[in-house]
Amino acid sequence: MKIIIVGAGEVGHNLTSMLASSGHDVTLIEQSASLCERLDEEHNARIVTGNGSSARQLVDVDVAECDAFLAMTSDDRTNVISCSLAKGLGAKNTIARIHDATYSDNSVINYQLHFGIDLLVNPEAICAVELAKTIRNAGRVAVENFARGQIEVQQLQVDDSSRLIGKQLRDLKLSAQVRIGYIQRKGQGEVASAESQLQAGDRVTLFGKPEELFELRERFNPDQKVELARVVLFGGSETAISLIRLLSSPRFKVRVIEKDLEKCRELAESFPQISVIHGDATSLRLLEEEQIGEADYFVACTKDDEENILTCLQAAKLGADHVQLVINKGDYDQLLGILKTMLGIEVVVSPRSATAEFMRRTLSSESVIQLAELPEGGRILEVRISHASPVVGAKVKDITLPRNSLFVALQHKFKAKVPTAEDTILAGDRVIVLVHADQEAALLKRLV
Amino acid sequence: MNTAIIYRLLSMVLLALSGAFGLCVLVGRIAGESFADRSLQAFAATIGVSLVLALLFHWRGRSGSAKLFRREALCAIGLSWFVATLVGAIPYVLTVEHCDLADAIFESSSGLTTTGATAFKDFADFPKSLLFWRSLSQWVGGLGVVVFFVAILSSLGAGAKILFSNESSGASSDFEQGRVQKGALSLLLYYLGISFACLLAYKLGGMDWFQAINHAMTTVATGGFSTQAGSFEEFNSPALEWIAIVFMILSATTFVYMIRLLKGRREILRQNNEVYWFYALLVGATALLTLYLIELRGEWPNHELLRLAAFQATSILTTTGYASADFDSWLPPAKMLLIILMFIGGCSGSTAGGVKMVRVVIALRAVGRSIVHSFRPQITVPMRLGGRVLSERAIQSVMIFLLLMIALQIFAMLFVSANEPDISFLAVFSCVQSTLFNIGPGFDAVGPTENFHFLRSSTKLFLTLLMTLGRLELYAVLVLFAPSVWKRYA
Numbered sequence: 001m002k003i004i005i006v007g008a009g010e011v012g013h014n015l016t017s018m019l020a021s022s023g024h025d026v027t028l029i030e031q032s033a034s035l036c037e038r039l040d041e042e043h044n045a046r047i048v049t050g051n052g053s054s055a056r057q058l059v060d061v062d063v064a065e066c067d068a069f070l071a072m073t074s075d076d077r078t079n080v081i082s083c084s085l086a087k088g089l090g091a092k093n094t095i096a097r098i099h100d101a102t103y104s105d106n107s108v109i110n111y112q113l114h115f116g117i118d119l120l121v122n123p124e125a126i127c128a129v130e131l132a133k134t135i136r137n138a139g140r141v142a143v144e145n146f147a148r149g150q151i152e153v154q155q156l157q158v159d160d161s162s163r164l165i166g167k168q169l170r171d172l173k174l175s176a177q178v179r180i181g182y183i184q185r186k187g188q189g190e191v192a193s194a195e196s197q198l199q200a201g202d203r204v205t206l207f208g209k210p211e212e213l214f215e216l217r218e219r220f221n222p223d224q225k226v227e228l229a230r231v232v233l234f235g236g237s238e239t240a241i242s243l244i245r246l247l248s249s250p251r252f253k254v255r256v257i258e259k260d261l262e263k264c265r266e267l268a269e270s271f272p273q274i275s276v277i278h279g280d281a282t283s284l285r286l287l288e289e290e291q292i293g294e295a296d297y298f299v300a301c302t303k304d305d306e307e308n309i310l311t312c313l314q315a316a317k318l319g320a321d322h323v324q325l326v327i328n329k330g331d332y333d334q335l336l337g338i339l340k341t342m343l344g345i346e347v348v349v350s351p352r353s354a355t356a357e358f359m360r361r362t363l364s365s366e367s368v369i370q371l372a373e374l375p376e377g378g379r380i381l382e383v384r385i386s387h388a389s390p391v392v393g394a395k396v397k398d399i400t401l402p403r404n405s406l407f408v409a410l411q412h413k414f415k416a417k418v419p420t421a422e423d424t425i426l427a428g429d430r431v432i433v434l435v436h437a438d439q440e441a442a443l444l445k446r447l448v
Numbered sequence: 449m450n451t452a453i454i455y456r457l458l459s460m461v462l463l464a465l466s467g468a469f470g471l472c473v474l475v476g477r478i479a480g481e482s483f484a485d486r487s488l489q490a491f492a493a494t495i496g497v498s499l500v501l502a503l504l505f506h507w508r509g510r511s512g513s514a515k516l517f518r519r520e521a522l523c524a525i526g527l528s529w530f531v532a533t534l535v536g537a538i539p540y541v542l543t544v545e546h547c548d549l550a551d552a553i554f555e556s557s558s559g560l561t562t563t564g565a566t567a568f569k570d571f572a573d574f575p576k577s578l579l580f581w582r583s584l585s586q587w588v589g590g591l592g593v594v595v596f597f598v599a600i601l602s603s604l605g606a607g608a609k610i611l612f613s614n615e616s617s618g619a620s621s622d623f624e625q626g627r628v629q630k631g632a633l634s635l636l637l638y639y640l641g642i643s644f645a646c647l648l649a650y651k652l653g654g655m656d657w658f659q660a661i662n663h664a665m666t667t668v669a670t671g672g673f674s675t676q677a678g679s680f681e682e683f684n685s686p687a688l689e690w691i692a693i694v695f696m697i698l699s700a701t702t703f704v705y706m707i708r709l710l711k712g713r714r715e716i717l718r719q720n721n722e723v724y725w726f727y728a729l730l731v732g733a734t735a736l737l738t739l740y741l742i743e744l745r746g747e748w749p750n751h752e753l754l755r756l757a758a759f760q761a762t763s764i765l766t767t768t769g770y771a772s773a774d775f776d777s778w779l780p781p782a783k784m785l786l787i788i789l790m791f792i793g794g795c796s797g798s799t800a801g802g803v804k805m806v807r808v809v810i811a812l813r814a815v816g817r818s819i820v821h822s823f824r825p826q827i828t829v830p831m832r833l834g835g836r837v838l839s840e841r842a843i844q845s846v847m848i849f850l851l852l853m854i855a856l857q858i859f860a861m862l863f864v865s866a867n868e869p870d871i872s873f874l875a876v877f878s879c880v881q882s883t884l885f886n887i888g889p890g891f892d893a894v895g896p897t898e899n900f901h902f903l904r905s906s907t908k909l910f911l912t913l914l915m916t917l918g919r920l921e922l923y924a925v926l927v928l929f930a931p932s933v934w935k936r937y938a
Contacts, residue, residue: 002626003626020605020606020626020627021605023627024626025625025626025627025630026626026627027626033839040609040620040621041518041606041609041610042606043606044605044606044608044609044626044627044628044629045606045626045627046621046623046624046625046626047621062624
């Protein structure tokens, strides 16, 4: 695949390395000549010095023949212009990295349509989703998210006191945004159907919008109280902002510590529900003053990796229950294991690897990707619907799937939802299906 | 240093060389040699030696990472060339009667580095298989021993880029392809393409198949070995000479440039490129040489004079080294001109030797700029070439390279003349020049009708080193002599 990447920042440069070493034909455009010179030796890719938002430059690197165009600079506007130009010049697929929510707000104009951008990707937001996963679902097992956090998978145990016991699923009146997918009982796994009944002690795998899933918890286990979670964020970076948005429910008490006064003001203005503290979290006195020891979660998400690591250690020492941090530099990749095992840091995320993983999935030419494996033979697959697929144009209710398989999500043009019976499947969509291993072949025959 | 990867690369070079020797055996069989013959037995022994060495190196390098940094890449290239030279000398030693070891090494190196100087008086009587090896070694060395692997081995990753840029005079950044493997592969295809075209042209021009194959290989490699003692003079065919001129020029033109043109990219024609300077210089030199010939022969301008001038100018400027006339007997100004052409050489990123046209152009313009700077120190003059602006560092490295080459030539002359007190200044000068710049023939005692046989063994070995230095553009060989490369922490 011929791929052009604009911008050799931490994200662009690691994408180059990942894509080039997996055999793609990569061209990287970067403005700084000295950076180019250094990168030229590190990557098996063509490194071009130039302006990625100049049409002349794009023509020079044969943008018309490229299969994917990734604008990955840290400047949103440059990315939008580059992608728009690339699309106009004939690039098949354009993907822009975006920080600001401005361009994903489509209420006035659809930016993606207007500029010809196929996909907006926000590495910081992907990171935030990773960080939010454990905070939002404290104590839950096996949380996975698909379609950039729009669909989440959770496992819940059915409590003795739940009123759902003994009823068929069709009678449960669950929200349309949630689907019960997989039921594990006494070492046996089964893909749920409308006739399945729940019993006490079952482990149930649920799919759906995160907030809807959270509301469901009570129905599975009425005794469980909704506990408040105290979250402290160090640094008012893009990741922090995305994380604050994800944690906007009143059950999270969010506190942000930020060095820059100007940034503090901005944060406080745009998020009135959180408390913003102007100060440096590397100072022990400040941490003690703000009672970090009482916090449930301490998340270090500044741009400075070294500060993140050390403040996390400090917070853990002071008694914060869970510590998480963001690592930006790829060079520290080999240390992640040590951070987790020896220093007790629970979650380490990086915008770089999150983006790399996301791109790998997006650019993969395979029509079927296995996203996760459930115990007792359950599998979650993402199937890309091609033009040749027999189900193109069919409504969900008209498609007869083999026994022990289920549609759990439908992704159309990067918008994911739990499919209803009336939804139509179009070419280019991706469907996420849950299937038992012995029915996998039969299901794929139906879809591909 | 990661020696494992160096061993593995060496082992692969040897493996490929044994393949090349196998090809020589095949050609020998077709030409009617039998396995009882000395020549084929020599090749069999050589294949044995290189396979054993390959196995040994492979075993030494069996474990260890495949990570290739600059230091390893440079050492791997330098060592590969030395190993290839030594192994390539074995067939000469075993086949030729009373063969001096230094002669064999000189001949092998002269082949691989596409120099084309010979140390054997009567090579025309060699068995066909050995003649074929002489030419094949030039063809392989033309593009580079390691480049072939860069094209094939994707496991080298980004290290392949460093290997490529250091062995070939072109830079990997000239490629339009993202992966250096694809770029190197397109070079390889182009090289094969012009080799075949050249072969057919020679055949149609009147050579027999064996001559055509050998000359095609040495022409596109700008090597200069011939199967005839008298080189192109012996054919006495204007058609063949013109064919040779065309293909020598083609092989000394930047390959990437030609590939782009073949792909139909007209816009690069408008760029100020070294190729234009090269062609302009060639036309100018031909015209001057024609004038000198007119004066020498006292004839009216005619086709023969023009052809002789064009052939000699092309052969020398592209550093091929074929001769269709004894230019040693030409007028002194003609010889002076040829000496200058020898120094300059072909375009970068081609098979030609010399210091490369692009460096000369950059140096001259830097000199011009420094003159302007002497009276207008504040003016900022960016240097553009081939559509891009050169960085100050690039200009500086060009100047240092030129200085190093000249210094090396002067030092080498001192050594050679001390070692060979009997030969004239011009002979010393030109035997150093023709080996360091990979040309082949020189003047006086090493003129186009002479050979290097009469030199002492130590001189020949020294010249062998010069050839490799020149072919690899110094650094890959010089690092081998830098003690800090071999130390653990230096």
